[in-house]
Amino acid sequence: MSLVDVITRIDALIKKYEKYSAEKPEAAAKSKDPFNNAYMEVLERINELTLKSDENGAEKSRAIKATLNAELRRAKAALLEDQVAKLDKLVRKGKSVTQETVASRQALVHEVRKAVEGIPDGVHSPRKPFRAAGPGTSLGGGKQPVTIDAEKRDHRMDKNPEYYQHSEASLQFQKDFEAAKARQDKSLDTIDQGLTTLRGIGEAMGETLRQQDVVLDAIHERMDEVTGQLKTNNMKLKGMVTKMRSTRNFCLDVVLICIILGLVLYLVAMFKK
Amino acid sequence: MHMASEGDELVKRAEKLCALSVLQLRLKPDWPAATALYEQAAKCFSQAKAFGKARLAHERAAHGHDRQGAAWQSAKELAKAAEAAQHAGDWGDVAPLWRAAALAYATASRQTAAADALAKGALALEQHDPKAACELHQEAIEALEREGKAGASGDVYRQAIGASLRMGRSAEGVCMLLRWAAAAGEAGLHASQAKAYLGAVVVWLHAGDAAQADAVYQDAMDVAVFARSEQAAAGGTLLDAYRSGSAERVRRCVAGALALFGDLDNQVARLARKLPDGDLQAMAAVLAGASAPFDAGLDEADLT
Numbered sequence: 094m095s096l097v098d099v100i101t102r103i104d105a106l107i108k109k110y111e112k113y114s115a116e117k118p119e120a121a122a123k124s125k126d127p128f129n130n131a132y133m134e135v136l137e138r139i140n141e142l143t144l145k146s147d148e149n150g151a152e153k154s155r156a157i158k159a160t161l162n163a164e165l166r167r168a169k170a171a172l173l174e175d176q177v178a179k180l181d182k183l184v185r186k187g188k189s190v191t192q193e194t195v196a197s198r199q200a201l202v203h204e205v206r207k208a209v210e211g212i213p214d215g216v217h218s219p220r221k222p223f224r225a226a227g228p229g230t231s232l233g234g235g236k237q238p239v240t241i242d243a244e245k246r247d248h249r250m251d252k253n254p255e256y257y258q259h260s261e262a263s264l265q266f267q268k269d270f271e272a273a274k275a276r277q278d279k280s281l282d283t284i285d286q287g288l289t290t291l292r293g294i295g296e297a298m299g300e301t302l303r304q305q306d307v308v309l310d311a312i313h314e315r316m317d318e319v320t321g322q323l324k325t326n327n328m329k330l331k332g333m334v335t336k337m338r339s340t341r342n343f344c345l346d347v348v349l350i351c352i353i354l355g356l357v358l359y360l361v362a363m364f365k366k
Numbered sequence: 367m368h369m370a371s372e373g374d375e376l377v378k379r380a381e382k383l384c385a386l387s388v389l390q391l392r393l394k395p396d397w398p399a400a401t402a403l404y405e406q407a408a409k410c411f412s413q414a415k416a417f418g419k420a421r422l423a424h425e426r427a428a429h430g431h432d433r434q435g436a437a438w439q440s441a442k443e444l445a446k447a448a449e450a451a452q453h454a455g456d457w458g459d460v461a462p463l464w465r466a467a468a469l470a471y472a473t474a475s476r477q478t479a480a481a482d483a484l485a486k487g488a489l490a491l492e493q494h495d496p497k498a499a500c501e502l503h504q505e506a507i508e509a510l511e512r513e514g515k516a517g518a519s520g521d522v523y524r525q526a527i528g529a530s531l532r533m534g535r536s537a538e539g540v541c542m543l544l545r546w547a548a549a550a551g552e553a554g555l556h557a558s559q560a561k562a563y564l565g566a567v568v569v570w571l572h573a574g575d576a577a578q579a580d581a582v583y584q585d586a587m588d589v590a591v592f593a594r595s596e597q598a599a600a601g602g603t604l605l606d607a608y609r610s611g612s613a614e615r616v617r618r619c620v621a622g623a624l625a626l627f628g629d630l631d632n633q634v635a636r637l638a639r640k641l642p643d644g645d646l647q648a649m650a651a652v653l654a655g656a657s658a659p660f661d662a663g664l665d666e667a668d669l670t
Contacts, residue, residue: 289596289625296557297629303554304518 128183128198132205135176139208142168146213165214172209180205370419373410377423380404401430408446417454421447421463432470441470445483448490457494461487461502468509477513481506485522488529496533503529507545517553520546524631527565531633536573540566540582543634551591560595565634567601568627572637574644576608576652600626608642611650616642 107114142165149161184198249256259267380403384395408423424447431440448463464487471480488502503526510516516523523546530539547562563586570579583601586592600623607619620627620641627638 286625289623290629293557293625293629300555300557304520307518307553 126187128180128187131176131180131183132201135172135180135205135209138172138176139205139212142172142209142212150213162214165212169209169212169214173206177202177206177209369410369414370416373407373414373416373419373423376403376407376410377419377426380407380426395433397430397433401427401434404430405443408450412450417450418456421450421454421456421459424450425463428470437470437474438476441467441474441476441479441483444470445486448487452490457491460491461495461498463487464490464502465505468505472509477509478515478519481509481513481519481522484509485525489525492529492532499529500533500535500538503542507542511545511549516545516549517555520550520555520558523549527631528633531569531637536569536575539633540569540578543569543631544582547586551589556591556595559589560592560597561630563589563592564597564601564626565630567604568630568634568638568641571604571608571649572641572643574649576649579608580605580653596626604641605653608646608649609653611646613642613646616646 145161145168146165149158149165152158152161180202184195184202380400383392383400383403384397386392386395404423404427408420408427411417411420411423424443428440428443428447431437431443444463444467448460448467451459451463464483468480468483468487471477471483484502484506488499488506491499491502506522507516507526510519510522523542527539527542527546530536530542543562543566547559547566550556550558550562563582566582566586567579570576570582583605586601587598592598600619603623604616604619607615620638628635630638
């Protein structure tokens with residue numbers, strides 16, 4: 094039984110015995126104030142969505158994460174559209190609503206809206222759509238055009254005439270940068286040497302294999318020849334052995350031996366007399 | 367001693383079998399039996415460390431096989447005889463024996479085995495008779511080239527090259543490197559070919575003959591495989607370094623491409639590490655007159 098089957102059966106069983114379930118969803122304390130009820134509901138929903146967004150954050154697979162985030166965004170949008178809108182309408186409803194209550198309720202609604210929008214749903218910065226290189230696209234990605242204006246002065250130098258001079262910090266930074274670059278170059282050289290060596294080894298291996306391949310082909314051919322010769326020899330031997338052991342020769346031998354024995358016995362008998 | 371006397375017995379019996387005798391109705395020498403006895407005797411002598419007698423026994427056994435028409439067996443026995451002669455220290459006879467073994471292999475239409483036999487002989491004689499060793503190497507390579515399967519036997523070439531370079535014979539070493547390059551090219555072994563050409567350039571530079579090095583390099587650049595290879599670039603940079611006449615630059619060039627230079631044949635790599643060697647200024651002068659630099663930089667007037 095697979096996991097899916099187990100889950101389906103469990104669901105069926107729960108449905109069947111739902112009425113006996115002790116966990117009845119507690120009816121929220123229905124106060125007389127529809128605004129408060131709706132407000133409580135919205136707060137609960139916000140909590141649920143926040144929990145969900147935390148779970149999404151823990152998801153490792155990017156694809157699944159994207160799907161879950163999309164669902165979350167849909168839920169947020171739905172919440173904003175339906176329930177927060179409802180809340181808005183209910184601001185003025187209810188008994189004994191004063192201006193202050195209206196103002197405070199509106200503030201609450203505003204906070205709720207901000208809270209819903211604040212639920213993290215994986216959207217970071219507006220990502221630019223990937224455009225295939227075409228005649229209209231620029232390599233810089235559509236940045237601001239760079240202009241050099243020889244006549245217009247650079248105002249950064251007005252406040253601080255030393256703006257473009259080297260300071261100690263900048264000199265140090267440059268030294269550090271060059272040292273780091275030198276180290277990197279050295280490492281890259283080592284890698285280069287290593288790779289060249291590996292390539293040499295790989296090529297040598299390939300060539301050896303090619304040589305051996307030729308030799309193996311020659312061996313293969315010779316083996317075929319030898320096998321053929323062996324088969325011929327075996328058949329010849331078989332024929333020869335069959336001829337030697339043929340029944341006719343065997344009977345002939347037996348008969349001749351009997352005749353010789355008979356002769357010998359006859360001679361012995363003769364001598365005995 | 368016990369084995370040696372046993373061996374003597376066997377040899378005597380074998381000789382009797384070879385002699386014609388009317389009494390035993392032997393009108394022809396009994397080669398199969400005699401050969402077997404000679405082989406046994408040779409084994410006994412080898413175990414008794416009587417290598418001179420072992421060698422003679424092997425030779426007789428080879429003769430017996432030859433009479434029976436088994437050229438390959440004869441060749442094997444001759445090879446064993448040559449090894450016995452090596453152990454016995456008869457260095458004058460080693461080369462003829464190996465040559466005879468190679469001839470027998472060739473008769474049995476096994477040219478590669480013949481080349482191997484000659485190479486083994488050359489290896490053995492390297493210490494005692496360098497001239498003969500060189501000749502044997504040459505013959506081995508010729509045998510391989512005759513058969514046309516030279517590309518498959520890099521070992522023989524490598525041995526020959528190593529031996530010549532160890533003995534300091536640069537011209538012969540280069541000659542063999544170029545022959546190996548040609549053989550490798552035919553067999554489709556491009557990396558080996560490129561390495562062999564670079565090796566030739568390095569050997570000439572080490573020997574101090576820059577003109578020859580340059581000539582070899584130019585000839586090699588005609589070969590498409592080499593012209594495209596990294597080895598050609600390294601060779602060009604090395605020649606440029608020599609052209610500048612600066613030892614430091616040459617050392618830097620070799621150290622920079624150590625992976626390439628170190629990948630060459632062992633002996634050649636050893637020479638490469640010793641560069642620069644010799645009169646740099648003279649070589650620089652020769653090179654300056656010989657041909658254009660490899661990397662002349664970008665020509666600003668050239669708009670291509």
